[in-house]
Amino acid sequence: MTQHTELTMIQSDLNRNLEHLRGLMGNSSDFVIRELTIHGPSPSPCHTALCYLDGMIDKTALLETVIPSLLDRSKIHPQDDTADLLAHIRHHVMGVGEISSAASLKEALDSILSGGVLLLVEGSCTGLLLALSGWKDRGITESQTQSVIRGPQEAFTDTLRTNTTQVRRRVRHPGIRIISKKIGTSTRTDVAVMYLEGSADPDLVVQITNRLDQYPLDRVLESEYLEEWLLADKQKSVFPTIYNTDRPDTIAAGLLDGKIAIFVDGTPFVLLAPALFIEFIHSSEDYYQSNIYSNVIRVLRYISLLVCLLAPSVYIALTTYHQDMLPTQLLLSLAAQREGxxxxxxxxxLLMEVTFEILREAGLRMPRTIGQAVSIVGTIVIGQAAVEANIVSAVMVIIVSITAISSFVIPSYTMSIALRLLRFGFMGLSATFGAYGITIGLFILILHLCSLESVGVPYLSPLAPYSKSKQKDALLRFPHWAFRSRRPKV
Known part of the structure; x- marks a missing residue:
């Protein structure tokens, strides 16, 4: 046996195993080794040890269930050898739900770092891994990024298993599959890939899982790390091509539609792929209201999208190059306001847009108790002062305000960011070429959107390429009874 193998495999010498674990943990103060002497297979006592990280486990279960069970002589009877003793402890003594065996220190260390407890016994070359994770986590609250008036009010938390459970509560289908992984050589972050068998594309599942297995970095601290890695070879756009949400009902609906969800431990934002352009304009509340009302709201969102993208550039083009297109009274009013x-x-x-973006960002980063007030007061004060100082015109303040408000109508924050960035490009085109520049920009934008894919699916589908069968929930939403073909296979 080589030295490397000796360092990675659990040995029969308990003290040597504990020395190796202490060395691997660097004598960290939160690494606890609780040594116990129990009634073993021979008349002499058997030495054991429980290894865990303080704060990562459920201490109540450890102190009230595990340790008393090990010390109870009535539960542990003399066996033929130590291997039989471990099997007896696993099947007849331990009262915890999930127990597995480990033959290597690396496997044992992974379990300890994930909130497990390692049980080592003198004379045994294997250990028992007890699932006793019990750290403090954030409770289930309302969504802070995609709130709705009518509909479920629960949002994901920062704990992976809590999040997958919330989805299973909504989709009680035996075809739900979860593939668990640990990604990041340093963080060893728990990641779960969830899909509905029979609805999701098997090739896409294999593609995503293989891609995750090839993740090269040492850390995964948020789902954005994996989103960028999944799109590393194809993401050349400001538009998001993987959807992220903290709403369990949105993920549940996506699974039923054949999409694949990626959960990352430590963040409430779950990835959903593939993601289409129109889905970033839809809201989960569209399906909890009458389809007539929902369609009116969707049309309002499309109008808001155009206003958010083009309102400043259209104003620049009209006042700079195309004054003859304006009615005389409106032209005279604008000219009077721009005088001086x-x-x-x-x-x-540009000055007003940049100023508002600064105020918006400041409002987001400041404490919530004063952030909103500072954002509103700052906008009013700066806008009014700029108009009175003849730095900007009053109509420009109105245009920028309408543009900013329209950006808040877009349900997806990532899509809103993309539109805000493109707005500056359209402003430059309109200042240079007028309405022709806006037209050229729109053609380039549409061609760019047509070239995008989301993990192999055309970004503008089902509009381009056009699919007649999928128009029931494209631009507008049909009544729920029209979606009988959505039923997943059992």
Whole structure:
């Protein structure tokens, strides 16, 4: 046996195993070794040890269930050898739910770092792993990013198993499959890939799991790490091509539609793939209201999308190059407001847009108790002062305000960010070429969207390529009774 094998395999010498574990943990103060003497297979006492991380396990279960069971002489009877003793402890003594065996120190260490307890027995070359994780976590609350008026009010938490359980509560189908992984050489983050067998594309499941297995970095601290890795070879766009949400009902609906969910321990945001462009405009509340009302709201979102993207650039083009397209009274009103303004319309719009983005970001980063108030007061004060100082016109303040409010109508924050970035590009095109620049920009944008894919699925589908059978929930939503073909296979 080589030295490397001796260091990684559990030995029959208990003291040597404990020395190796202490060395691997660097004598960390939160690494606890509880040595016990129990009634073993021979008249002489048997030495054992429980190894765990303080704060990562359920101490109540350890102190009230595991240790008393090991010390209870009526439960442990003399066996033929130590191997039989471990089997007897596993099947007849331990009262915890999940127990597995480990033959290597690496496997045992992975369990300890994940909140497990390792039981080692003198004379045995294997150990028992007890699932006793019990750290403090955040309770289930409302969604902070995708709130709804009518519909489920629960949101994901930072604990992976709690999140997968919330989805299973909503989709009680035996075809739900979960593939668990540990990703990141340093963080060893728990990741779960969930899909509905019979609805999800098996090739896509294999593609995503293989890609995750090839993750090269040492850390996964949030689902964005995996999102960028999954798109590393294809993501050349500001548009999000993998959906992220903290709503369990959205993930449940996606699984029923054949999508694949990726859960990451330590974050409430779950990835959903493939993701289409129109799905970033939809909201989960669209399915909890009358389809007539939902369709009106969707049309309002499409209008808001265009306003968010094009309103400043259209104003710049009209006031700079196409004054003849405006009614006389409106043209005279705009000219009177711009009298004394030292900047052209493009610079004026750029100043206001950048100022508002700064205020928006400041409102997000400041404490919530004062962030919203500072954001609102700052916008009013700065806007009014800028108009009175003849730095910007009043109509420009109105245009920027409407544009900013329209960006909040988009349900997906990541899509809203993409539109806000593109807005500056359209402003530059309109300042340079007028309406022709806006037209050229729209053509380029549509061609770019047509070239995008989300893990192999066209980004603009079912609109491009057009699929007649999938138009019931594309731009508008049909009544629920029209979706009988959505029923998953059993």
């Amino acid at each position: 303004i030292p900047f052209p319309a493009f610079v004026e719009a």
